[in-house]
Amino acid sequence: MPKLTVKDLDVRGQRVFVRVDFNVPMEEKDGQMVVTDVTRIKETLPTLDMLVKGGAKIILAAHLGRPKGKKEPTMSLRPVAAKLAEMLKCPVNFVEDCIGESVAKAAAALQPGQVLLLENVRFYAEEEANNPAFAEKMAQVADIYVNDAFGSAHRAHASTEGIARFVAKRGGKCAAGLLMERELKFLGDELEKPARPFVVILGGAKVSDKITVIDRLLDKADTILIGGAMAYTFRLAQGAKTGKSLVEADKTDTAKAALAKAKAKNVKFLLPTDDIVATPVKTDKLDKKGKPIIDWQNPTTNTDLNCPDEMAGLDIGPATVKAYSAEIASAKTILWNGPMGLFENKQFAAGTNAVAKAVADATVKGAKSIIGGGDSVKALNKAGLGGQVTFMSTGGGASLEFLEGKELPGVAALSDKGTCCCCAH
Numbered sequence: 001m002p003k004l005t006v007k008d009l010d011v012r013g014q015r016v017f018v019r020v021d022f023n024v025p026m027e028e029k030d031g032q033m034v035v036t037d038v039t040r041i042k043e044t045l046p047t048l049d050m051l052v053k054g055g056a057k058i059i060l061a062a063h064l065g066r067p068k069g070k071k072e073p074t075m076s077l078r079p080v081a082a083k084l085a086e087m088l089k090c091p092v093n094f095v096e097d098c099i100g101e102s103v104a105k106a107a108a109a110l111q112p113g114q115v116l117l118l119e120n121v122r123f124y125a126e127e128e129a130n131n132p133a134f135a136e137k138m139a140q141v142a143d144i145y146v147n148d149a150f151g152s153a154h155r156a157h158a159s160t161e162g163i164a165r166f167v168a169k170r171g172g173k174c175a176a177g178l179l180m181e182r183e184l185k186f187l188g189d190e191l192e193k194p195a196r197p198f199v200v201i202l203g204g205a206k207v208s209d210k211i212t213v214i215d216r217l218l219d220k221a222d223t224i225l226i227g228g229a230m231a232y233t234f235r236l237a238q239g240a241k242t243g244k245s246l247v248e249a250d251k252t253d254t255a256k257a258a259l260a261k262a263k264a265k266n267v268k269f270l271l272p273t274d275d276i277v278a279t280p281v282k283t284d285k286l287d288k289k290g291k292p293i294i295d296w297q298n299p300t301t302n303t304d305l306n307c308p309d310e311m312a313g314l315d316i317g318p319a320t321v322k323a324y325s326a327e328i329a330s331a332k333t334i335l336w337n338g339p340m341g342l343f344e345n346k347q348f349a350a351g352t353n354a355v356a357k358a359v360a361d362a363t364v365k366g367a368k369s370i371i372g373g374g375d376s377v378k379a380l381n382k383a384g385l386g387g388q389v390t391f392m393s394t395g396g397g398a399s400l401e402f403l404e405g406k407e408l409p410g411v412a413a414l415s416d417k418g419t420c421c422c423c424a425h
């Protein structure tokens with residue numbers, strides 16, 4: 001059943017508690033944390049503008065990073081308040097907590113159209129535990145609850161799920177924000193009856209991460225194009241040698257089942273026919289996450305379906321790019337999730353960039369292109385093509401779970417349109 005949205009509400013003078021996904025990338029510069037990508041903030045502006053103009057008293061809650069229940073100064077949302085004020089072109093007050101006295105006071109001081117941002121809800125372990133007492137405390141300042149945090153809607157946490165229960169119990173409404181509504185429209189309704197041909201491009205490291213999505217899309221797509229390291233698990237399933245490529249040897253049966261389903265359903269299921277391979281050489285250096293940095297030597301185009309023993313496959317090759325681009329060019333609907341290779345390394349970015357370009361070109365010619373968040377969005381933005389597709393999701397994990405057909409807890413907790421007793425919705 002469709003969910004109530006912020007457009008269905010009269011918010012004037014009401015305290016509207018809005019869960020947003022301001023989990024934005026930050027970097028330390030001159031001793032201060034600064035936001036390095038404002039996409040998620042920008043995408044919530046339509047909802048916030050609407051609430052400001054509607055005269056709501058706006059209380060924003062969000063998480064940042066994974067502080068695991070501790071106050072972690074580098075994960076404070078204070079710098080986000082400043083960025084938001086700049087973008088919303090109005091002052092944004094900030095309070096160093098998300099429950100209790102200080103929040104109650106700041107919320108009580110709000111005038112219609114004013115905005116308050118609360119501190120990182122994950123500074124409390126109760127947030128991720130979806131602790132009812134904590135959710136109830138948060139709900140104390142909410143007459144209405146709005147969830148615009150699509151990127152966090154797959155989490156059943158206190159600020160995404162628990163709080164809605166308490167607001168609803170008191171007779172308050174729980175509605176989707178405009179971003180949430182848009183995400184559900186593009187990743188959901190628009191893919192229900194897609195204009196055909198419907199071409200799905202799936203990449204990324206693991207078959208196990210994508211198998212549920214593959215299985216579901218095999219019921220809908222005309223063509224599925226596979227890239228990224230997960231292609232090697234399919235190759236292994238077909239009896240090819242995969243050298244040092246990333247594979248999931250225990251997932252070959254899963255890969256075989258997908259190939260068999262594609263055949264039975266008459267879905268064109270394409271795997272790379274050539275790739276870029278390189279020899280991994282360990283260095284003593286560590287990356288930001290503490291993992292050893294590998295030096296990829298001697299990158300070469302490999303036209304054999306077998307990967308040389310001492311090498312790993314890291315990108316799709318030029319023949320595959322040509323074949324995939326032709327499929328994309330003929331599409332009327334495109335869904336893309338996951339890069340074609342190790343695109344963060346420019347030696348292995350050509351395949352992903354070419355797919356990004358093909359998707360943007362097809363969009364200009366009238367195809368609807370939907371990008372399922374995470375790395376594909378990063379890759380499109382890196383290629384400067386972010387603005388040239390129909391829709392880019394702000395959710396990584398959330399979009400994947402939604403495409404898998406799972407009910408997202410943050411959406412499930414919202415009021416159904418049909419059950420609203422006080423208006424025509």
Ligand code: 3PG
Nearest residue numbers: 021023065151152396397
């Ligand atoms: C995200 O960026 O994936 C969302 O904000 C959710 O964050 P999480 O993965 O830490 O729960």
Ligand code: MG
Nearest residue numbers: 151396397398
């Ligand atoms: Mg995540």
